[in-house]
Amino acid sequence: MTISLSITNLSKIYPTGEGVKSFSLDIQNGEMVTLLGPSGCGKSTVLRSVGGFVEPNEGAILIEGKQVNHLPPEKRPSAMVFQSYNLWPHMTVFNNLAFSLKLKKMKKAHIIDKVNWALNLVQLQGYEKKFPSELSGGQQQRVALARALLLEPKVLLLDEPFSALDAKLRHELREELREIQAKQQLTMLFVTHDQEEALSISDRIVVMNKGEVEQIDSPQNIYNYPASLFVAQFIGKMNFLTGYAEGNKIHIGSLTFPNMNRYRKSVTVAVRPEDVVLASEVEKGLEAMVEKVMMLGHYAEVSLKTEFGILKMFVDRSQISQYKMLQNIRITFATIQTFTDKQDIHTNGYSKIPNLTKEEIEVYENV
Known part of the structure; x- marks a missing residue:
């Protein structure tokens, strides 16, 4: 299979001494990989480095074979979904979704078709005229996901997108996300500290601890064959x-x-x-x-x-x-x-x- 995302010897050390050390990972096209670990283990640093929001000290990041280290976030073929939704409060759902398409000088009819496609994908048909303040947390996160999908990213990055939601809603949304991922054959890099979430939606899991990789494997092997005492203690x-x-x-x-x-x-x-x-x-x-x-x-x-x-x-x-x-x-x-x-x-x-x-x-x- 084609490698969509390749990270080689990525390092980012903060003044506190914490960070990520010599992180490497290849993600296949259409694969969903989750970075899992306790707070401060470096998982968000890796994700934000791929998205261009953090500048690593060293290492190479390639998306579909092209190095992107030098590119700003808006020039990279990736899109980020944040925990905090990051919707514009003064814009309707339609305008939140249409904004990036308008910047591309897309025709109005095409914009309407694309927005309707995205709303249908995240099950928010009929919410076009709503403002973010009129939506629940789960609905806002669906809008944020739809906005990212409209960018047609080669790699979709998700930074603990469901952590602010209640348990029942988290379960529903991660099932929906997995269905969308499979249907669209999206390449995803997902960050969470929730073991159940990682085990339930991932093709592979990267368990991290203190800036280093403890194990990369399928959810089944991570659970059944932990490679270190830390993984055994952390998972389940x-x-x-x-x-x-x-x-x-x-x-x-x-x-x-x-x-x-x-x-x-x-x-x-x-x-x-x-x-x-x-x-x-x-x-x-x-x-x-x-x-x-x-x-x-x-x-x-x-x-x-x-x-x-x-x-x-x-x-x-x-x-x-x-x-x-x-x-x-x-x-x-x-x-x-x-x-x-x-x-x-x-x-x-x-x-x-x-x-x-x-x-x-x-x-x-x-x-």
């Missing part, structure tokens, strides 16, 4: 325990797992709540006591007191009745991920409990 809920790796085994209390890396040292073990499961009669298990059961819609979160502290377990709502306060149970883990220190990030630390018979388990435990 996770239980953390201390284990010990020795030979071909990782020991976590009374539990034993295959050690793919064969290192011998203390490791941090990460377990998703959905991978905490009841131990069968033939399996060794960790002793746990039910401390709390919290209903969270279609599933429940069970808090378990163990030798490792409180562990979280997700169960289907149909199974909630199996868990009673102060009940003693035995648990094991369907999947674990292991991490050592920063200099020795696991490359094969994703371990699965083998589906073994009782006899096979006895053989495995004695290896």
Whole structure:
């Protein structure tokens, strides 16, 4: 596929010492990539550098093969959608959308057709004569998106466009945005600190921390195979325990797992709540006591007191009745991920409990 946006060794360091260091990323034509990370990690700096609103200290930015570092924002083949909408309050919706088209000396009939096309795309037909003050936050953001789309950008940049909206509206708008993106085959670079938002709409996610890239991958791989302890901590809920790796085994209390890396040292073990499961009669298990059961819609979160502290377990709502306060149970883990220190990030630390018979388990435990 054709590369729409190429960022190579982009660096921007502010007087405080914060910023972005040697950031590189290629985005394919029609791909939606999200920059995800905590506040101050550098994601907006990257986005604004691409849009021309921040001048990087070094690095190259190419859009469809042409370097744009020297171009001001209005000359770049990109368009930005901001969190704050940036609509002109004294202009109607129609005039907000038509303004850039009038600057291009476009004929009136063509302007009307283009504006109607954009309004239809963002589901705002009939709002042409409204002023921004007469619109809800979600409607204003739809107008801002329509205005950006009318510029026919090669790359659409979105800087936390839904963060000021309530949860229900954010969910609706990101679904609409994904539909528009797919329908128009738009290349998008999206910034958010919301993990759920990033996981739900992205083709790929760039997880950033302190100005550096921690991982670039699909949402599924980011969630299932975090490349660092930071990613494991930042994405979704996770239980953390201390284990010990020795030979071909990782020991976590009374539990034993295959050690793919064969290192011998203390490791941090990460377990998703959905991978905490009841131990069968033939399996060794960790002793746990039910401390709390919290209903969270279609599933429940069970808090378990163990030798490792409180562990979280997700169960289907149909199974909630199996868990009673102060009940003693035995648990094991369907999947674990292991991490050592920063200099020795696991490359094969994703371990699965083998589906073994009782006899096979006895053989495995004695290896």
